[in-house]
Amino acid sequence: MKIIRINDQSKYLSQVKQLWRKNSATLGYFPDGAFFQYASQRHILVCLDSKNNVIGYLMYRPFRRQVRIVHLCVDERYRRRGIASLLVEHLRKITQNFEGCGLWCRLDFEARHLWPKLGFVALSDKRGKSQTGKPLAFWWLNYGHPNLFTITKPKEEPKIQVVMDANIFYDLQSEETKENYEAKALLADWLAEDIELCLVQEIYNEIIRNKDPERRKKQREFINYFTVLQTTIEEFNRVSQILRPLFPENMTPSDESDLRQVAHAIVAGVTFFVTQDDDLINISDKVYNDFGMLILRPCDLISHLDELSREAEYQPARLAGSLIKGRLARSKELPKYVNSFLCFVQGERKKHFLDTVKRCLVNPEFCEVRVIEKSKENNPIALVAYNKQYSNVLEIPLFRIRKHSLSSTIAKHVILKAILTAARENREIIKITDPHLDENTRNALQNTSFVELTNGWIRASLSVTDTAKNLKRKLLRLANEYIEARDYFFQLAYGLERAYKKQDVKTLASIEQILWPAKITDSGIPCFIVPIKPQWAMDLFDEDLAKQTLFGAKPELVLNRENVYYRSCRPAVINSPSRVLWYVKADTRYSGSKQVRACSCVDEVVIDKPKDIFKRFRRLGVYRWKDVFEIAGNSLNGRVMAICFSNTELFRSPIPWDYLQEILLEEQGKKLPIRSPVRITDKCFFRLYDYGMQSK
Structure with missing residues (x-):
């Protein structure tokens, strides 16, 4: 065998x-x-x-x-x-x-x-x-091998909420037949930990149309097995009006019910709606482009569960055209903030919420309160307060995200900005002390290396490049200075030591992500220089280049933490995990081209046919289908490389071409044209990185 x-x-x-x-x-x-x-x-x-x-x-x-x-x-x-x-x-x-x-x-x-x-x-x-x-x-x-944290059971991951239409609900309640076999698959044991099957309020209207009182009773009882999502009538009416042109001009009662089910699901902020109704499947692309919700069959949800789970977590592509903007909060808008962000579900009192906001607003020397909103609607979707009273700590006493389909994306953006702010100001600790965090925010914190303590959440933010040995010493120092997080820092320190002794590059890369923007100089993580055209750099990460165009960067740039860059699959020199320096190619239309302008972490490198790879990563936006198809040589059977990267740092001092070549000659023994990705030594990477991060 x-x-x-x-x-x-x-x-x-x-x-x-x-x-x-x-x-x-x-x-x-x-x-x-x-x-x-x-x-x-x-x-x-x-x-x-x-x-x-x-x-x-x-x-x-x-x-x-x-x-x-x-x-x-x-x-x-x-x-x-x-x-x-x-x-x-x-x-x-x-x-x-x-x-x-x-x-x-x-x-x-x-x-x-x-x-x-x-x-x-x-x-x-x-x-x-x-x-x-x-x-x-x-x-x-x-598996029992040493890892970053000693665990007795795996971390519970957040479930994907999936709204099912009424017919799927009825199929789940019925005896199994060839016709409802596909719907019944949603109850498979192995799916239980990944998806949460939900209904919207319209299900009650569907049930009342049944003329059999006994059937109605059993159907209402069956509802108790699932989560019924609640929505506000104002948002429901607004979304219904936008959806109306997608449905027949003369709607049947069934069409009207379908519209209401889809509208409720959108307002509830879910990403997936399962149905076997061909008419609803046919409007899926339009609904996705406008609202970020995928309408799909049960079999498609099951077949592509992994990539769909990433879609649910992070959707920067959805921000295109939404013109998200951030600004300082104003005291005259307090009633609006109460309506949008008071956490009444967790029993928060209005007075306590207002006291927290006011305490920060009246102390501008140390505190800052920022609101994120959709500019077209002047509608607040996030409220965040920073307290910088202590020199080594960035405290966030208020972290509120209004529930909608982009909650997870915006939460991750706010966290990224906090990490970069702490690093820029040399603050080693970020503490989230808001006691009323919603589930999306808690999941986002968990997935960006925060750990929960009795009095909030904490994360190290070390803006250093150093050896594993010296980083271990820094972590042990933090363990002694912050008693409440002592176990967290001890586990990181000794996890780093074990991984370094074994030269476990994957684990070292994971630790580097946890401590980001810290860099472990002797980790052995592969390093590359990747060339990129200015127009793609502008849309993917470079705000300075974007300012040079009439319209600026695409709106999704504002909130991107993760991204994808497509290129020819040859030469296939890049692997993951790794680090990349982005070299922006020469272009006379852009001041600042022909420079290395940023650094990112490479999380995944995928080579596939253009249609499959575009479908997999379209949630990350920026690229259109025609762009990816062109990279594949306008062939459906061509191959495209997708470089998935995150945690991008823009250089304060972009590296000019001449200095880049000087360092390459000294460290690599020769100058390089940088027409395609090239691997560089650790020493070369850190000389360039340190130059880029120095103040102008």
């Missing part, structure tokens, strides 16, 4: 599907497109017998620092022969840089006896979403 990873061209993929069909009663519905998607990412392991027949398979998906098992299936003729153990052990070996792997499994399934034998432990259990409500257990296998 042998274990291999397969791709979407593998002759074994059809055998995997056959094995799934034989066991679909347990494994549940799984779209054909999802098999293809997992295989194309090489996330399917198969076990072959001596005649190269598939006798078992394991399907998995990485998510952040964890791995999730989607299917583990062994041919019933070969069970109890250790095949499941071989598959799990192979998975552990090829994903050893992750914290561990886990899965949800029903407690009434025979497999519950298997997981303890494979080393898994049942960390928690909950009631399933199906009508029977069978209990599910979460099984976790900790």
Whole structure:
């Protein structure tokens, strides 16, 4: 027997599907497109017998620092022969840089006896979403190798809220048939930790149209299994008017209900709406462009869950044309701030909220209160206060984001600005002390390396370039100075020490992201210089270049923390994780071109066909389909490289061409034309970075 990873061209993929069909009663519905998607990412392991027949398979998906098992299936003729153990052990070996792997499994399934034998432990259990409500257990296998933080269970990730239309709701309640098989897949155990199925208030109007009182009663009872999202009538009416032209001129009651369901979902701020209604699917692109909500079939949600989860978290492309702007708050607008940001859900009192805002407004020497709003509507969507009373700390006593489809994106933008502000002012600590943070903000803090303490959230912000040894000393000093965060800094310090001793570049890169904008000079993280045209630099990250054009940068520039740059896939020298210096190519139309102007962290490098790669990263905006198609040589079968990068720092002193060549000659032994990405030494990178970050 042998274990291999397969791709979407593998002759074994059809055998995997056959094995799934034989066991679909347990494994549940799984779209054909999802098999293809997992295989194309090489996330399917198969076990072959001596005649190269598939006798078992394991399907998995990485998510952040964890791995999730989607299917583990062994041919019933070969069970109890250790095949499941071989598959799990192979998975552990090829994903050893992750914290561990886990899965949800029903407690009434025979497999519950298997997981303890494979080393898994049942960390928690909950009631399933199906009508029977069978209990599910979460099984976790900790890989046990040293990582940044000692954990006993994996960090719980935020779920994606998905609104389903009334017909999907009815299908979930009905007995399984060929017609509702796809909808029933939304109740699959492995999806339970990723998505939260929701309804909108229109479901009650749908139910009342049923003439059978007993059916109405059962349908209302079934609603209790799901979250019903609440919306305001003012926003609902506004969105309904915008949506109206997308529906037939003479609407049936069913059309009217569809419009209301879509409008409620948009106002509730969700990113996904599932339906099998072709008329709604046909308006998906228009709704996405206007509101950032994807209308899709259940099978498409399941097939592309990973990329859709990233879509839900971060959507800078949605800001195009919205003209988001920030400014200082004004005391005369306090009533507006109360209406928009008072957290009555958590029991916050109006007086306490006003006292916090006023205390900051009347102390301009140390405090600053900023509001972010849509300029066309003069509508506040974020309110943030900074307290700079202590020289080494940036405190944020007020951090409010009004709930809408861009809440997560704006929260991450505010956090990025806070980190850059702290770094610019040499403040080593950022503390969020607002006791009334909403879930989106808490998730954004968690995903940008903040840790929660008893009195708020804290993050280190070290604006230094230094060795691992010296950074460890700085972290130990912070551990002694900030007693409430002592464990956090100790774990970082000794995690850094362990990773450095093992020369674990991936873990060192993760620590560098946690401490960003700090740079570990002896980490071995690869460094590159990447050339970019001025017009793309302008839209992706460079505000100074943008000011030189009539219209400035695209509005989405304002809030981008993550971004993507497309280029030819050759030469394929860039990998991830890595650091890049952006060299803006010469162009006489732009003052400041022919310079290295910024530095970024490379999170992912993907090479794929233009249509697939554009669909995957369109949430990041800036590039249009025709731009990506052109890079592929106007061929649907061409290949395009997507460089996904984040945490961009604009240089205070852009590096001129002549000085760049001087450093390259000294450190690399020769001058380079920089027509395509080139790798540079660590020493070369830090000489250039230090020059760029010095004050003019």
